[in-house]
Amino acid sequence: MPLSSPRAARRRRHREAVLGGSPRAGLPERDGPPLDVVTGMILDASPHLLVLRTAGPGGGEVRLPMTETTTVWYGGRGGLAALRPGRGAIVRPREDGLGADRVWVDIGRVTGTILACGRNTVEVDMGPHRGNAHVVVPPHALGRVLVRHPRLEPGYLIDVICVRSADGPRAVRPGTSQPGYRADDLGGPEASAPVPDAPHGTATWFGFVGTGLTAPRGGYDEGAWSHAGQRGSGVGQEALARPQDGVAYPAVDSEGNAGGCVDAPSGCVALPYLSLGSEVTVHNECSGRAATLPVVECGCAAARYCDRCVECGTSPRGRIVELTPQAFAGLGGDLEAGCFNAVVRPGVPAAGTAGAGRGRAGRW
Structure with missing residues (x-):
């Protein structure tokens, strides 16, 4: 179960006190920031405007311009008819910020x-x-x-x-x-296998957009989502308030209160162990965008997949991170494509950088 916000914040402060600052300090200068993706429930739609209801501290009604180049996905290429009130949507803006670029409905x-x-x-x-x-x-x-x-x-x-x-x-x-x-x-790496400072591999995403269900076990309760037909189709405040930016990490430590799954496989990639509430920097090698995100869930399902992503070249084998839908789309990933080639740097300073300034991580 994901840590509460105060507890997660304490973990980050304790980690930074011992190991240094945020992994954002190690971002390459050439990287772009994530796009400002919006998730919510559709209230109204026209060829020129999409109106969503979002939640959280800054939640409320959001109006997003639509253009003739806006693409709508609803089980495939959709149109204005897919933007029905009550459905969940995730919207990624255009690179120039002038309107919506992609809209995914109930994905x-x-x-x-x-x-x-x-x-x-x-x-x-x-x-x-x-x-x-x-x-x-x-x-x-x-x-x-x-x-x-x-x-x-x-x-x-x-x-x-x-x-x-x-x-x-x-x-x-x-x-x-x-x-x-x-x-x-699945055959895991040898116990003596070296752990790279910045593992390369596949980034995927997990969860559902606008399910209208609470998540009693924390995170995205996908099992409950399978019964949406019996439990209503409206998007409740609880669903909209779920974590929007975060990752499920395949190597969350199962010891103590770190939050890992006891029977999680070791996976086919040697990764450093982290705890819930830690931070990782995810760099999309296809789009050139990067962001530092909290670990909100144990990615034990991802650890079982020793596959590759071929969105821009062929990635090394293994899923190194799963992102929430908003975080994945914000880094330039297309949700229907399923993956992008990634580099992940856990929030730990690289060896040999201590003398270069406290909290300064190595470069990619």
Whole structure:
């Protein structure tokens, strides 16, 4: 369960007192900042204006200009008809700030181990803190999913991009290619494997936009989202107030109060152990944008995927971080694409930089 804000802040202060300052100090000068992405519930839409209700300290009604170049995604390329009041939306602005560039409507993602398969359905274990999801795979999407996930059998991994429906999450496309091994056959790195200062690999995203559900276990309760049809489709204040910028990290320490999952696999990438409330700097190698984000969840599901991202070249194997949808889109990632090539620097000064000034981390 993610740490409360005061506790997370205390952890960051204690870490910085011992190890130095924020990992943002190590950002390359050439990196751009994240885009100002907005998430909320659709109140109204026209060809020229999208009105959302957001939550949080600065929440309220937000009006976002629409242009003829604005792209709407709703299970695929959509249009104005997809922007129905009551649906959840995440909006990324244009590079010049003049209007919305991309709008994703009711998008979600289910990642985990297949438990059972039925007629047009897949039951997925997303990990101990996310629960199970009952995913509908309609006939028109099944062929597309099978191309990249040929083993829809219990024990194998699955990763699908979904939209909300009355029956639960409805798969529309694969998020990535299915690893060829069973979920329990992953071979981790040797105990003596060196841990790089800035691991390279794949960044993905997790969660759902505008589910209208509370998250009693903290974070994004994706298992509860699978029952949206039975529990209402409106976006409540609790859902809108969930953490919007953060990461699930595959190597959260399971000892003490660090917050890691006891049975989490070691993954196929040697990563330094962190605790919930720590910070990591994520650099999108495709867009050139970077941001420092808090660890809000244990990424034990991501640790099971020894795959690659090919959005801009081919990344090394392994998922090194999962981002919340807003953070992923803000760094230039397209949610329907599922991943981007990334470098991640945990909030620890690089070796040999102590004499260069307190809190100064090494460069990428």
